[in-house]
Amino acid sequence: MIKKLKVTKKNDDDILILNNDKVIRDIKFKMTGKNPISFVDGGITDGVCVRCDAKPCMIYSKEEIDIDIIEGMPYNNDRRVCPSIAISKNEQGGIDIDPNLCINCGVCVSKCQSGGIYYNNNNETFEVNHTYDESFKLINNRLNPLVKDSESQFSNCDVILEIDKITTGFANNYVNKFKSLNAGIVDLELVLVRNLLLEIGIGNKVSANGNNDLRLDFIGVDNGKMIPGESELIGSDILGLPRRILEGISWLHSRKKVDVTNQIPCVVVFIFPRKRSDFYEVISDIEIVTNVKIKTLSIYFLSIINLFRIKLNANDLDKYFTINKEHQDYGPYFKAFIKDIKSIDENYGTELYTFSK
Amino acid sequence: MIKKLKHTKEIVEEKIQHITTLKKLTLNTSIQDFVVKGTAEYSQYTIEFYEVIGDILEEIGFQKVAVTREGDTNNRMDAIIIDEKRSIPIEIKSPKEIEYINIKSVRQALENKIVLLSRKFYPTQKEVSSLAIGFEYPNDRSGVYEAIDDIYETFNISVGIISFGSLLRLFFEKTVNKKEIDLEKIYYLKGIYND
Numbered sequence: 001m002i003k004k005l006k007v008t009k010k011n012d013d014d015i016l017i018l019n020n021d022k023v024i025r026d027i028k029f030k031m032t033g034k035n036p037i038s039f040v041d042g043g044i045t046d047g048v049c050v051r052c053d054a055k056p057c058m059i060y061s062k063e064e065i066d067i068d069i070i071e072g073m074p075y076n077n078d079r080r081v082c083p084s085i086a087i088s089k090n091e092q093g094g095i096d097i098d099p100n101l102c103i104n105c106g107v108c109v110s111k112c113q114s115g116g117i118y119y120n121n122n123n124e125t126f127e128v129n130h131t132y133d134e135s136f137k138l139i140n141n142r143l144n145p146l147v148k149d150s151e152s153q154f155s156n157c158d159v160i161l162e163i164d165k166i167t168t169g170f171a172n173n174y175v176n177k178f179k180s181l182n183a184g185i186v187d188l189e190l191v192l193v194r195n196l197l198l199e200i201g202i203g204n205k206v207s208a209n210g211n212n213d214l215r216l217d218f219i220g221v222d223n224g225k226m227i228p229g230e231s232e233l234i235g236s237d238i239l240g241l242p243r244r245i246l247e248g249i250s251w252l253h254s255r256k257k258v259d260v261t262n263q264i265p266c267v268v269v270f271i272f273p274r275k276r277s278d279f280y281e282v283i284s285d286i287e288i289v290t291n292v293k294i295k296t297l298s299i300y301f302l303s304i305i306n307l308f309r310i311k312l313n314a315n316d317l318d319k320y321f322t323i324n325k326e327h328q329d330y331g332p333y334f335k336a337f338i339k340d341i342k343s344i345d346e347n348y349g350t351e352l353y354t355f356s357k
Numbered sequence: 358m359i360k361k362l363k364h365t366k367e368i369v370e371e372k373i374q375h376i377t378t379l380k381k382l383t384l385n386t387s388i389q390d391f392v393v394k395g396t397a398e399y400s401q402y403t404i405e406f407y408e409v410i411g412d413i414l415e416e417i418g419f420q421k422v423a424v425t426r427e428g429d430t431n432n433r434m435d436a437i438i439i440d441e442k443r444s445i446p447i448e449i450k451s452p453k454e455i456e457y458i459n460i461k462s463v464r465q466a467l468e469n470k471i472v473l474l475s476r477k478f479y480p481t482q483k484e485v486s487s488l489a490i491g492f493e494y495p496n497d498r499s500g501v502y503e504a505i506d507d508i509y510e511t512f513n514i515s516v517g518i519i520s521f522g523s524l525l526r527l528f529f530e531k532t533v534n535k536k537e538i539d540l541e542k543i544y545y546l547k548g549i550y551n552d
Contacts (some may be wrong), residue, residue, distance in 0.1 A: 093479075097535055212500070240461075242468065243465060244464060245464070245466040245502055246467055246468070247460070247467070247507070249511065250507040250508045251504070253510065253511040254506065254507035254508070254511055255507060262528040282433075282472065284475070285471050285474075285476065289471045289474045299428060347536040
């Protein structure tokens, strides 16, 4: 049995590194408690916040954010990783997650290389592990070469996903907390969309608050294709999404000389609109009349895809995600990327996957 | 199909009432004064605003205009000029909703046209305009005019915008000055209606 030791140091210059004799085999990410780190010597410990310098779970680097899409366009350059500002630096130099603010989007989880952010299935939210055993040691010099060695082990090791259950509590927290926090946190919705798209491999920028130069909520680019986007996660204008994206397409085509055939227009929703709403029919109408095929992305889908560390590209967006009069069930799209999703996710078949009743 | 249309008798009575009101306002006055009085008369109403627009359009020469009830979200368009070949969908913004025609009105007009072309509940042609009618024209910096150009360049769909004041002028020209209104200009309107 490995004895757990409590964090005792209070100095934010301290950093946790692996002991010299520890070589990581892999880190497992589950949705049931702390993330186990396996060592080649057969030992095992829990992933922990190592108080790293870069804090990739808190802030994007400029290189990650500064994607060249349309020259001279003012974008939202907020580099925060956590859309709901739940993550803060603590006195020890590590990070904490405020459970009242964490919406369960999971963006930070894939950013933490040491497996320190885990899903607490009792509280049904993400938390940070600060307890560690003798596999680690605290050192007081961040310039010590051992720090780099330790960090490179985390960044280069295999991540094994053992997600075999996603609970209704996880999804309920996600929807309800987003709903309750959205109005009070600046750009929560747009930063959430941007970050999840970034994490799944779609470089994108979102509009700057109060600046209407970018006539879209976001614009992505991948493999030479432009991805104009509009989002309405919880708001009342879901039915307005198709016409909003049409105007964005025309702006991109007419003003920025991006041919319509070179655009993959996407709208992002959280809860799918009601079956009886005109949303699905209008998307079909648009395709019939203009040949524009609007893709519908679900924020829940993006989060799950990110938890599974799956990357998408422009071709995936082009091939999948058509929601229209004939096709209103998102399940097949999940299955195309996560085969067993129906048995993994208790929320399968709900309005996170298909039309609301 | 356009649903929730009012009973025919009801429509006829209301039409007579609106036209009578407007005609009274034309007595012994200039076109400018009539426009001022007419806009004042309808500046506080929503349902009546929808109705009077339909009535004016019929009065200036369109054969049949169907107006849906304000707030009826089942229909994609607020009104439609019904024509054997060239029906025109209309998005109406009452002064109680917004004073100036805005970019949302243009987007809705675009969607109305697409829905009509796709569902074909009344005959139309792609080159025939889709109208947004509101109380006042947008200002130059609203982005409305650019959006109309962008939409035309991209989708070859014309969105025309007409203010209530312009409609009142057309009404005055027709009923007082006995001029024939050039409806073709409205059928193919793109951008602002210059009267």
